[in-house]
Amino acid sequence: MKRIGVFFGSTCGNTETVIKQAVRLLRNAGAQVDLYDIADATVSQMDPYTNLILASSTWDNGELQGDWVEVYEQFCEYDFSGKTIALLALGDQYIYDAYFVDALEWLATPIRRNHGRLIGFWPIKDYRFRRSRSVEGDHFLGLAIDVENQNNLTEKRLRQWTAQILPQFDG
Numbered sequence: 001m002k003r004i005g006v007f008f009g010s011t012c013g014n015t016e017t018v019i020k021q022a023v024r025l026l027r028n029a030g031a032q033v034d035l036y037d038i039a040d041a042t043v044s045q046m047d048p049y050t051n052l053i054l055a056s057s058t059w060d061n062g063e064l065q066g067d068w069v070e071v072y073e074q075f076c077e078y079d080f081s082g083k084t085i086a087l088l089a090l091g092d093q094y095i096y097d098a099y100f101v102d103a104l105e106w107l108a109t110p111i112r113r114n115h116g117r118l119i120g121f122w123p124i125k126d127y128r129f130r131r132s133r134s135v136e137g138d139h140f141l142g143l144a145i146d147v148e149n150q151n152n153l154t155e156k157r158l159r160q161w162t163a164q165i166l167p168q169f170d171g
C-alpha cells in the first residue's frame with residue numbers, strides 16, 4: 001500500500017477543503033494518507049514519508065501562505081533526498097493574474113535544490129493569466145486550483161491529477 005504524507009497551509013479554508021477532496025480520492029484509490037496542517041506541524045514530521053503532497057494557497061502578490069512562511073527557513077534546509085513530492089497550489093487567475101499560483105515555485109525550488117523528485121506537473125492550457133513564476137514550458141510545477149473562478153473544474157482536476165501522481169509514488 002502506498003503511504004503518503006500530505007501537508008497543507010490554508011488561511012481561509014479553501015486549500016483545506018480542496019486538499020481534503022484530494023485525500024478522499026487517494027484513500028478511495030487505496031492509499032494510506034496522513035494529513036497535516038502545517039500551522040500545527042513541523043517540517044521534520046515529513047521524515048517518515050518517501051511520498052509527499054504539499055499544498056499552499058498564494059497570498060500578497062505571489063507569496064506563500066502564511067503558515068508555510070513561518071516554517072520556510074526550516075523547509076529550505078530540509079533534505080528531500082529519496083522523496084517523491086507532488087505540489088498543489090490555490091490562486092486567483094483573474095485578480096492576481098501576474099502572480100498566479102506562485103506558491104508552487106516557492107515550494108518547488110528548495111525541493112529541487114535539496115534533491116527531491118518532483119512529480120505532478122500540470123498543463124497551463126485551460127487557465128487565463130498573464131504571468132506566473134510557477135510555469136515551466138507549458139506546465140505548472142504542480143496542480144493549480146482556482147476556486148474563485150473555475151470551481152466547476154476542481155473535482156475533475158483533482159480526479160485527473162490524483163490518478164496521474166498515485167502510480168508515480170513509491171510503494
Ligand SMILES: Cc1cc2nc3c(=O)[nH]c(=O)nc-3n(C[C@H](O)[C@H](O)[C@H](O)COP(=O)(O)O)c2cc1C
Nearest residue numbers: 010011012013014015057060061062091092096101
Ligand atoms: C489578499 C489576497 C492576496 C492574494 N494573492 C494572490 C496571489 O498573489 N496569487 C494568486 O494566485 N492568488 C492570490 N490570492 C487568491 C488566494 O490564493 C485564493 O483566494 C485562495 O483560494 C485562498 O486559499 P486559502 O483559504 O486556503 O488560503 C490572494 C487572495 C487574497 C485575499
